[in-house]
Amino acid sequence: MKPPYRLLGISGSLRANSFSSALLAALVEATAERAIFDYSDIGAVPHFNQDLYVDPLPPSVQKLRDQILEADGLVVVSSEYNHGIPGTLKNALDWASRPHNQSPLKNKPALIITSSVAVTxxxxxxxxxxxxxxxxxxxxxxxxxIVVGNIAAKIVGSRFEDPSVIAFALAGIAEMFNEVDRLVGR
Structure with missing residues (x-):
């Protein structure tokens, strides 16, 4: 039996009762037999400033970069703000993208899941x-x-509840597992 996949869950929302975090939690539960998740805290990462990109990096930035390096793959679950990427998520990805050809993101499989209260x-x-x-x-x-419209209607209490979305997202996660296997020869 293969060892479990090590995945880093990144929620693009900082809100305490975030729809993105609820969806991510549902995926963690659904993959518990095959994957171990770590979570990033993108809210702790300072605004990107090239002046701060020196050794040592800010501790929260170093932690994010280490988490990415240690993960077999990333599961990025994000809402959409004003028709685009949330600023905190973009900021975290900017920190992780340096230096360009040697960043911890290089060759890292990443599954992207987005949601909105709108149908889009x-x-x-x-x-x-x-x-x-x-x-x-x-x-x-x-x-x-993997886009989840009308997400507010799919939250019951604080849990994401939509079996068809979970099944569709699990197909994406299975493809990410295949990509990890191809990259590292598992």
Whole structure:
């Protein structure tokens, strides 16, 4: 039996009862037999400033970079703000993207999931996140876009409850596992 995959969950929302974090938690639960998740705290990362990109890096930045390095893959679950990527998520990805050809994101498989209270499901943020990850030389998983529209209606209490979305997202995670296997020969 293969050892569990080590995944880093990145929620693009800082809100205490974040829809993105609830969806991520549902995926963690659904993959518990195959994956171990760590979580990033992108809210602790300072605003990107090239003047701060010196040795030693700010501790929260170093922790994020180490988490990315240790992970087999990333699961980025984000809402869409004003038709785009949330600023805190873009900021974290900018910190992780340096130096360009040697960043911890280089060749890292990444599954992107977006959501919105609108029916569009965060599709515009999906493209912006993908573009940022590709620019940083990460490997967004080639899978149908996982966009979750009307997400507020899919939260019961504080839990994400939509079996069809979970099943669709699990197909994306399975493809990410395949990509990890191809990259590291598992």
């Amino acid at each position: 499901g965060g599709v515009r943020a999906q493209y912006q996140i993908r573009e940022t990850l590709i620019s940083a030389l990460a490997r967004p998983v080639s899978t149908p876009e």
